[in-house]
Amino acid sequence: MKRPLALVGFTYLLAQVAAAFLKNYSLTAGLSIGCFLSFFILMRIPFCRKTYCFPVAFLTAAVAFTIFTVSDWNISSIKSFDDREVTVTGTVMETPELSNEKFYYIVKVDSCEGTDTDELIGKTIRLSSKQALGAESFDTLTCRVHFYPTSHSFSSWSKRISLEGYIFEYMPFSYETPKNYPLTAFPMKLREQLLSNIWDYLSKKAAGLGGALLLGDKVSLSQQIVDDFRLAGVIHLMSVSGFHMGIMTQLFFFLLTFVPISHRRKNLFAVFGIWLFMAVTAFTPSVLRSGIMYLIMLIGRFFYRRADSLNSLGFAVFLICLMDPFSAADPGFLLSVSATLGILIFASPLIKCFLRHWPEKMRSNKFLKNFSEILSITVSSMLFTLPVILIYFHTFTPASILSNFCLLWPVALFLYTVAGTAVLGGIPGVKILAVPFSWAAEHLADGILKTVHWIASLPYASISVSEEFSQFFLVCVFLLFGITFLCFCSKKNLQAAGILSVCILFAGVFGCQLESYNATWVTFVGGGKGTSLIFTKNGKSAVIGCNTKSRLIDYALREQNTKEVCFLTYLTKKPSEEWAASDLILKWKPDHVLLQPATYLEDSIRLALPNAGRTHTFGTASQIELWDQIRITVVPGAALATIDGTKLLICSKGTSLDSLPESFQNADFYFGVDLPKSSKPFQPNNIFLNHFLSSSLKKSSAKLNVPVYITDGNGSFVLEMKPDNTIKIRRSA
Incomplete structure (x- = not known):
């Protein structure tokens, strides 16, 4: 085996990813026993005993499944x-x-x-x-x-x-407060001081972005910005990893140029700097992965040894997963590992391929070399992070190539300036030096946020795909790379596996789009304390109910690739719902807005209405038809949508079914905050609740003898309703 640590590390990670998604420690215990038996059987076969690849892989997987099972049982036992x-x-x-x-x-x-x-x-x-x-x-x-x-x-x-x-x-x-803090508290207190310095010198948006990108602190970052980064395909920048570690390493070596020591000893000082940065960023799995790789590289330099990148990555992955069996459930860690693996395997061949098409005299051009490096790193990291994004968020982001290419250098410069602001802003006597850094960071943050928002707003910046395809694609990728690592581990074969994975991806995404053409997508927006339903068909959407955060509705609209909002209405006269509706009207400029009957409108909704195409006000009830297929009846506090004979009822909190028209009583789907209240029998086929799970709610829903779907703070539900009356239900991130 040329790269034993790579084989062990990635096999261990894949086994733990499988265990995390199975969510059943009885099943993972069975897999552990099966892998142990396979190991002993293979050790009896001379060929396998000679190559060691398959026995080592099965033994590693068995250990991974065993440790995960014990750890999961330990948590579940309480x-x-x-x-x-x-x-x-x-x-x-x-x-x-x-x-x-x-x-x-x-x-x-x-x-x-x-x-x-x-x-x-x-x-x-x-x-x-x-x-x-x-x-x-x-x-x-x-x-x-x-x-x-x-x-x-x-x-x-x-x-x-x-x-x-x-x-x-x-x-x-x-x-x-403890009288004496433990030694482990020093990095945390240093982190808090650095964040405090950032907030002292930067505006709210710039400080939130700086804390997230430099130290991984997303607490003060608005969810709107996080959504923009996800839709633009650069959410991996929010996880402090190799990109950030590389910038910090360069910064440490730049500072060490002013210290009169040999270059060999500078590596040891850089090791201390990297360890401190790992501690300040809370030793998250993605930070540990990149930090261990850089530590191996620097220690190797000190002893005049060159570390193998794939072996270093495998060793780092194995060490992290061994210390924390649940690292495989951290999307930030998986994004970091997959992006690094892509760069190690594909970046260099892509650079050579790109430069090969230029005249020989131009290949030495510095600008062209830098351009090819950025392009190759962007493409290779994007391709290898796709499986993680698909399985966690069920989206494919074509815009990620553009956003990575546009943001790589600005984000690097921003990190330098924010680091300068954070460090210099806390040193007495030189705080004035933090001002130019903060000025540059402010302008860079403004440019980065505007660029990300613009890219996220582009049509088809992010394309939703089915959960079934996401799982199928993930299984294909694991099988391809697993077989390649075990049997044909070489860079050329790994590149071939990557190219084949890309072909499967694009064919699957194209197939999903064809399959969903003319289908109606119904999104029950999870989050907040109210209800909102979005109907989408071929890029056109209608919003029913705004009694949840406008940010969540806006994200759901963009996730469904909405180009135009045809209709919007809100169900109650609550100021919070009118504010959310006004925000959506300003952003999306709907063709029709249906207002609740009122003698007085909130200033927010009154000022937003000029942005709408037409406004309508109803009395006791109002009816509208959309796309020759959907008929929506709206009454105060509720709405009934009929799609090809299927009835969907949405109610605001506290609405009693007894006060609604008789046609509302026999709905097939119910959407609300709490269980429906009615003195008459009400038995829909499915119930969707925007609520947190509790034992009382669990017991109440069990008595209904129908499927009850509860958001429980884990995202929205999406119904795909096809012309042949088949309906698929899935989760949305």
């Missing part, structure tokens, strides 16, 4: 705490995070009252609160907590979170 109240005392492990108008605290439990078992002690839990408690990282927090059942989400897995709950703010709580 699910008995669901729907229980206990008093918890623990250490806040990370800086509190503000998201969706709630404060989140990651706490490692030291002790608990109200339970007769010690199973919770030592476990990591995530607690939410509607108000800031004042506790910071490494403080000891004591509070009364109610644990609630949650779906087994990848975000919880990747942070090793065992349970989630909310804090009773009205009950006594306390926190205590």
Whole structure:
């Protein structure tokens, strides 16, 4: 084996990815036993014993499945705490995070009252609160907590979170700052100081972007910006990884040019700098992966040895997955690994291929070389991150080539300027030097955000694909590269596997678009505290209900490749819904807007209406037909859409079915915040709720004897309704 560490590392990662998506420790235990048996059988075959590839691969997979199964069982074993109240005392492990108008605290439990078992002690839990408690990282927090059942989400897995709950703010709580911080607290406090310096010198948007790109702190970054980065295909820039590590390494070597030591010893100083940067960015899996690779490279330079890139990457992946079995559930880590693998395999051949088509005299041109490097890195990283983006977000982003090409150098310059602002802004006597850096960072941030938003707004910047195709494509890619690594591990064969994967991708995306032509897509927007339904057909959309955040509706519209909003209405007279509707009217300029009957309109909606094509006001009810196929009946608080005989009912919170017209009573699909209230029998075929899962809701929905789909904070639901009356339901990111 030429690259044993690459074989072990990537086999281990693939096995853990498979275990993470199976979400069943009984099944992963079976796979572990099967892999162990395969290892022993193969060791009896002379050919396999001689090459070692297959036995090593099966043994590695068996170990990966075993460790993942034990770790998953360890977390799942304390699910008995669901729907229980206990008093918890623990250490806040990370800086509190503000998201969706709630404060989140990651706490490692030291002790608990109200339970007769010690199973919770030592476990990591995530607690939410509607108000800031004042506790910071490494403080000891004591509070009364109610644990609630949650779906087994990848975000919880990747942070090793065992349970989630909310804090009773009205009950006594306390926190205590330690007299002496542990040594491990130094990087966290340094991180907080650097973020504070960034916020002191930059505006809100620039500081949020700087903290996210430099230190991976997305707390203060608006979700609108995150959505733009995802739709533009550059969400991987939000995960601190090899690109950021390379820039920091260059910065460390630049600073070391002023130190009178040999170049060999500078490598050791750079090792310390990289370790410190890894600690400041909280040792996330993507940071660990890139950091370990750079550490191997620098230590090799010190001993006059050249490290093999693929072996280094494999070793880094294996070490991270061994230390944290749930790293495979972290999309940031997977994006980092796949992008690096693509660059290592494809970047150099692409540069040669590109330069080969130019005259020999021009090949040495510096600008042309830089252009070819940027282009090759962009294409290779985009191709290899596609499987991860498809499986997590079910989207294909053709715009990512344009956005990566346009943003690579501006983001690099932005990181340099933000780093200068963060460091110089905290050194007494030289703080004035941070001003020019902050001025440059401000202008670069403005340009980056405008560019990303423009690219994300382009038609077909992001194309939705079916979950079935995403899974099929992922299986094909794993099989192709698995067989190549095991049997024909060479760069040429890996390149051939990559090209074949791209062919499968484009054929599949084109097939999905043909299959979904003339289909009607219904998106039930998850998130917020209200209801919103979006109908989309061939690039045209209609929005029914705006009682959720306008950002979520806007993202859902763009995710469905909407070119034109034909119709928009809101269901209640609540100011929050009118504000959301006005925001959407300003952005999308719908052809028709249906207003609720009112003697007075909010200023926000009144000022936005000139941007709409036509406005209508209804009394008791109003009816509209769309695209010769959809008939929508709107009444205060509810709407009924009929698509080829299938009835979909959407109700705002608190609406009673008894107050609605009789035609609304026999709907096939129900969409709302809570379960329908009716004195008469109401039995739709499917119920969709924009709600967080709880045991009481679980029990109530079980009595209905119909499928109940609950958003539970994990994204929207999308229904694909085809002309032949077949309906597919899937999750949207």
